[in-house]
Amino acid sequence: MELVQTFLHYGGHWIAPFAFGWIVWRGDWLRSGAVIASANLIDLDHLLADPIFDPSRCSIGFHLLHGWEAALVYGLMLFIPRWWARAFALGALWHLAVDFGDCQWMMA
Numbered sequence: 001m002e003l004v005q006t007f008l009h010y011g012g013h014w015i016a017p018f019a020f021g022w023i024v025w026r027g028d029w030l031r032s033g034a035v036i037a038s039a040n041l042i043d044l045d046h047l048l049a050d051p052i053f054d055p056s057r058c059s060i061g062f063h064l065l066h067g068w069e070a071a072l073v074y075g076l077m078l079f080i081p082r083w084w085a086r087a088f089a090l091g092a093l094w095h096l097a098v099d100f101g102d103c104q105w106m107m108a
Contacts, residue, residue, distance in 0.1 A: 005105050012098035013040050017091055024090075025083065032087050039091025042066065058103035060096065071096055 014037060021033030042065040046052055049063060059066045074096070077089035 005102065008105075009098060009102050012101070013037075013095065016094065016098075020090060020094065021087070025087070032083070035084050035087040036091035036094070039088050039095050042070070042092055042095055056106065058106065059099045060103050065092075066096060066099060 017036035017039075018029065018033030020036050021031075022029040025032035043059075045063040045065040046059070049057075061067055064070070071093065074089045074092040077092075078086050080086060080089070
């Protein structure tokens with residue numbers, strides 16, 4: 001089961017963004033997928049934690065860019081009239097959803 005969790009987690013972070021790009025911005029799916037995937041940069045907030053990586057720690061609510069305040073900002077970014085801002089916001093919200101799913105998996 002751990003292999004399935006790992007595949008879902010990293011597939012959600014690195015494969016799904018390009019699927020979203022293809023669905024939403026089909027004519028420019030590769031570039032939009034790259035912008036959506038770039039939202040994984042919110043994981044830089046892990047560098048502020050001690051230890052930086054803890055496999056048993058849930059990111060949601062622990063790290064600065066993984067909290068409800070950040071999610072609210074990402075949600076508001078969906079209303080910015082620039083495709084790349086909306087793509088980044090979609091990616092950040094998706095990132096939080098993937099991490100939340102991972103947290104649920106760890107608690108099960």
